[in-house]
Amino acid sequence: xxxxxxxVDDHILFRKGLRALLSAHPDFTIVDDVGVxxxxxxxxxxxxxxxxxxxxxxxxxxxxxxxxxxxxxLTRVKAALLTSMRTEDYVRSALGAGVDGYVLKSASVxxxxxxxxxxxxxxxxxxxxxxxxxxESFLHPEVANGRKTGIDLLTTRERGILQLIAEGRTNRxxxxxxxxxxxxxxxxxxxxxxxxxxxxxxxxxxxAIEMGLVERPQxxxxxxxxxxSGFASLE
Numbered sequence: 001x002x003x004x005x006x007x008v009d010d011h012i013l014f015r016k017g018l019r020a021l022l023s024a025h026p027d028f029t030i031v032d033d034v035g036v037x038x039x040x041x042x043x044x045x046x047x048x049x050x051x052x053x054x055x056x057x058x059x060x061x062x063x064x065x066x067x068x069x070x071x072x073x074l075t076r077v078k079a080a081l082l083t084s085m086r087t088e089d090y091v092r093s094a095l096g097a098g099v100d101g102y103v104l105k106s107a108s109v110x111x112x113x114x115x116x117x118x119x120x121x122x123x124x125x126x127x128x129x130x131x132x133x134x135x136e137s138f139l140h141p142e143v144a145n146g147r148k149t150g151i152d153l154l155t156t157r158e159r160g161i162l163q164l165i166a167e168g169r170t171n172r173x174x175x176x177x178x179x180x181x182x183x184x185x186x187x188x189x190x191x192x193x194x195x196x197x198x199x200x201x202x203x204x205x206x207x208a209i210e211m212g213l214v215e216r217p218q219x220x221x222x223x224x225x226x227x228x229s230g231f232a233s234l235e
Contacts, residue, residue: 001027001120002026002027002028002029003027003028003029003050003051003116003117003120004028004029004030004031004047004048004049004050004051005022005028005029005030005031005049005050005051005052005053005116006030006031006032006033006034006040006043006044006047006049006051006052006053007019007022007030007032007033007034007053007054008033008034008035008036008038008040008052008053008054008055008056009033009035009036009054009055009082010035010036010037010055011055012035015033015035016033018033018053018082019033021109022112022116025113027113027116027117028116031047031048031049032047032049036054036055036056040052040054040066040070041069041070041073041074044070044074044077045074049077050077050078050120051077051078051079051080051100051101051116051119051120052070052077052078052079052080053080053081053082053116054067054079054080054081054082055081055082055083055084055105056081056083064093064094064097065097067079067081067094067097067098067099068097068098071097071098078100078101078119078120079098079099079100079101080099080100080101080102080103080115080116080119080125081094081099081101081102081103082103082104082105082107082112083102083103083104083105084104084105084106084212085212085213086104086129086130086212087211087212089156090159091126091130093156100119100123100124100125101115101116101118101119101124101125101126102125102126102127102130103115103125103127104127104129104130106129107127111127115127153195153196154192154195157188158188158191158192158195159211159213160178161174161178161185161188161189161192162192162204162207162208162211162213163208163213164177164178165189165192165201165204165205165208166204166205166207166208166209166213171185171186171189189204192204
């Protein structure tokens with residue numbers, strides 16, 4: 001059975017590469033690929049995909065709001081996340097928003113194909129690393145509840161703003177993306193530094209990397225001034 005897929009991701013090169021990869025597979029037809037800023041519901045209504053494969057963590061908490069709206073208005077269409085986010089709270093929030101599949105960007109091509117086929121068949125799919133962590137926290141809640149990390153101290157909105165800061169967004173661009181004022185973002189920035197015991201944007205970026213809120217090569221390349229393609233030579 002050939003499944004029609006709509007790709008949503010803000011990284012153009014990644015998106016185009018994924019399109020080429022999946023287009024070569026007989027099980028899939030890519031109907032379109034778009035950035036997160038587009039009205040996903042509108043595009044999906046026009047293209048009529050079977051699955052929307054998306055990475056929405058670049059918009060923080062608003063990304064999962066998009067999933068909720070999407071699932072409410074297009075009940076037939078499946079939603080799968082392809083993301084680097086693996087924190088327990090985010091995974092639980094994503095499942096609560098109605099995602100049918102949760103695949104990590106570190107997954108193999110074979111796993112991604114299996115995930116998409118599972119979702120198309122009406123099954124839920126979680127990457128093994130994600131599902132294993134959730135099962136562990138369910139079986140041993142006393143361990144999970146007693147283990148407080150930096151990300152546990154942050155609200156969903158604070159995590160979203162920390163991620164945008166780590167991605168190099170200015171207060172103004174982050175405010176426009178989140179539909180708030182620049183002063184609000186600045187207040188969140190100050191609150192984040194105080195809550196996490198940090199001093200500047202560089203330390204905020206490093207904290208976001210350690211929390212898994214941003215992809216390591218791209219974030220570190222901004223800190224040290226090299227392109228991600230040249231990162232391998234530094235290792």
